[in-house]
Amino acid sequence: MLNKIKSRLSTALRFKAASSKTESNSKPSLDKPIENPSLLAAMERVARDGSDEAKDALLLQLQQADFLAAIFPDELEISDGKNNESTIEKGSSFGVLSSRSEGKHFLVLFTDWKALAAYTDKKVSGWVLPSKQAWAFALQGETYDGIVINPAFNALPLERPMLKYLAHHAEPQP
Numbered sequence: 001m002l003n004k005i006k007s008r009l010s011t012a013l014r015f016k017a018a019s020s021k022t023e024s025n026s027k028p029s030l031d032k033p034i035e036n037p038s039l040l041a042a043m044e045r046v047a048r049d050g051s052d053e054a055k056d057a058l059l060l061q062l063q064q065a066d067f068l069a070a071i072f073p074d075e076l077e078i079s080d081g082k083n084n085e086s087t088i089e090k091g092s093s094f095g096v097l098s099s100r101s102e103g104k105h106f107l108v109l110f111t112d113w114k115a116l117a118a119y120t121d122k123k124v125s126g127w128v129l130p131s132k133q134a135w136a137f138a139l140q141g142e143t144y145d146g147i148v149i150n151p152a153f154n155a156l157p158l159e160r161p162m163l164k165y166l167a168h169h170a171e172p173q174p
Helices: 037-049 052-064 113-119 131-139 160-168
Strands: 002-008 013-016 066-075 078-080 085-088 093-101 104-110 125-130 146-149 156-159
Touching: 037 052, 052 131, 052 160, 066 113, 066 131, 104 113, 104 131, 125 131, 131 146, 131 160, 146 160, 156 160
Parallel strands: 104 146
Antiparallel strands: 002 093, 013 085, 066 093, 066 104, 066 125, 078 085, 093 104, 146 156
């Protein structure tokens, strides 16, 4: 079942429009589409053989991935600034695509736009989340019981204990 969780920003968020430069290797480039072929291969390998080596490779790829969350920009208040910089104002709200299954509530993330389009035909925008930010977002408060990656095909559910493990073992960003 598709759900939309409404989030309200308690502080303003500042962001830049895509440019040809990336500030560091830990931040996703907005100039190219989000793709995670190594993560997809690791997910398929675990589904096929489930070996410890396959699971270790999956954990490594999960930590290196950038994900897409589908958002509904219901009431985003965006102001333009200098140098292609914009601010999402305090008090803005947006919906985040989520799913309920067996009484549990999951944040839905995608490895790429193709996976997102296979899951929903609703009009959504994409929110790019590096893995460390994805774990932190899902763990804040009690809204989510976990994350499910690519729910339309070869879904990978990650419940809170695994998210806590991943968050604890995430490499610090420079």
